[in-house]
Amino acid sequence: MATGTLDMQSIYRLLVVDDAKSQGSSLVDVDGNVYLDLFSHFALGCLGYNHPRLLAVARSDEFVRGSINPTSSPFCPASSWFDVLEGLKAYAPKGMQRIFCVDAGTEGIENALKAAFIVHGERRRVAAGGPANPLELPAEEQEAILANAGSDAVIVSFSGAFHGRTMGSLSCTHSKTIHKADIPAFRWPIAPFPANRFPLARYADENAAREAEALSALEQILDEYGPRVAGVLVEPVQSEGGDRHASAEFFRGVQALCKKAGCALILDEVQTGGGISGTMWTHEQFGLEHAPNLVVFGKKLQMGGFFATDDYTIRQFGRMYQTRNGDRARAMLALETLRVVEEEGLLAHVREVGAHFLAGLEALAERYPTILSEPRGKGFLLALDLPTTAQRDDFLKRALRRGVFATYTGSRSVRMRPHLILSRDEVDEALGVLDAVAREMAG
Ligand SMILES: Cc1ncc(COP(=O)(O)O)c(C=O)c1O
Incomplete structure (x- = not known):
């Protein structure tokens, strides 16, 4: 998606989900782009796309x-x-x-x-x-x-x-x-x-x-x-x-x-x-x-x-x-x-993987102090700040272009609300992308 001059709300409104193809934490859009979904529709999503147990309930009489x-x-x-x-x-x-x-x-x-x-x-x-x-x-x-x-x-x-x-x-x-x-x-x-x-x-x-x-x-x-x-x-x-x-x-x-x-x-x-x-x-x-x-x-x-x-x-x-x-x-x-x-022990999973994610965000804030600050979180309620609204939006767009879909909150915060099934490997993938974006922006 060409995100250049668009504001974040317009970008999200243009991103149309193909929920036949989306699976777990992977959001696939109608153009076939695949994103790691750290947004989950403003925290509506919980078990990822097309969870088999929910499909079974939905198919029941x-x-x-x-x-x-x-x-x-x-x-x-x-x-x-x-x-x-x-x-x-x-x-x-x-x-x-x-x-x-x-x-x-x-x-x-x-x-x-x-x-x-x-x-x-x-x-x-x-x-x-x-x-x-x-x-x-x-x-x-x-x-x-x-x-x-x-x-x-x-x-x-x-x-x-x-x-x-x-x-x-x-x-x-x-x-x-x-x-x-x-x-x-x-x-x-x-x-x-x-x-x-x-x-x-x-x-x-x-x-x-x-x-x-x-x-x-x-x-x-x-x-x-x-x-x-x-x-x-x-x-x-x-x-x-x-x-x-x-x-x-x-x-x-x-x-x-x-x-x-x-x-x-x-x-x-x-x-x-x-x-x-x-x-x-x-x-x-x-x-x-x-x-x-x-x-x-x-x-x-x-x-x-x-x-x-x-x-x-x-x-x-x-x-x-x-x-x-x-x-x-x-x-x-x-x-x-x-x-x-x-039954799947997701609370313990969120605590453990969330702590790993937060430690990663803290490390990024140490590495790029002019770009990233105030890392905070509880489980998968995660956020960090950029100096201005414009820089925050730029950060989110760059991450999106690299396949990571995080969102905004407040005036200059990046908010993450992953599905509870997000794996440690997916967190590492996200951290890699956020690191690359911060490096790019820090010049
Ligand atoms: C803390 C909180 N309360 C209430 C609401 C309103 O919920 P809804 O949009 O489902 O009416 C929201 C929605 O974002 C929320 O975050």
Whole structure:
């Protein structure tokens, strides 16, 4: 593909996949070019192209029935829906056996925010001596609800975050102007996400000071908004916002502040869940004191949704409902994907090969300090920076011409989100290409 003057988005839109020929981590385009896929469609992909176990599920009668017989699962579910849900719960974060399924990541966020608001609203009413059930409120208060004046509750999100493109999610998204321009958003408070340096170990002291500042800013917001705060929403690694990592201590601090404020901790694992960090859920690496209240999934699970602790059970039917709460066919693929991740030991594989990949990126950053910096990663959530946006794009184009398809994030970061099956040999091949590109650019 001639990539010369095109920007990265145009290049990706011109790259049309031949998914009959693509296999494993090899993406073949319709012109017959073969790329090592370190992009996986913004982390949607998990087991590579045409995995035999997923093909077998997709060819099963059960899958065909699930695809052609749409059911409104909350009202009149098909029996296989319960089997799939039970199966998925085996992979739920510890202590979170409630599951709610929708179609996309942003819908998962939207509904997790609703769950946080509903539980918070009930608690607030009951604490003030009112009814838990909003339908028992006096008529004028019910009218106020219908006229959009029923609640002043807020969700706190972080600077640089990306949570999706529907209205609630977008109100918590602060990564790029283009996502939000001209769209009115809820004026909810925004806490600063720590601007850490990498490798995390080298900048530990500096980063600890930044994280302490960020936590203190969050605490101030929680104090200021007091009982209005229904939840704090945060990504375990800010992905679209530039692959920004914070330490386990930081996340423990956020949880402690949520506990003190009596609000929900809502983790957005849409991009970080499903094994890409080397654990099924990235927050497992944070040593949290107890389960978060709500964990949102998407991407690799082939549908959106959230897991919740029992205290975030929504009691009244109809408050959380969509015509199709969960697509059976997608859910079957999700379950088979997670089973393969477990049975083929892919979490350990991602940890081991991811550490090797990161060590390789660190070596490149040492070798080409004027071009590459800030190598960072957890498992296969990998990134590094270039000095400018133009240089980053140039780097990505050169890599693409040499057959390595990495992607961008933030203003000047290269992001890698390989399929979980990427082998050590393929990592070495990628590192060889990135080395050649950096050498070329360093002149
Ligand atoms: C962290 C995070 N949350 C939410 C979303 C939204 O997911 P979707 O695009 O499936 O709606 C994304 C998508 O990139 C994401 O990275």
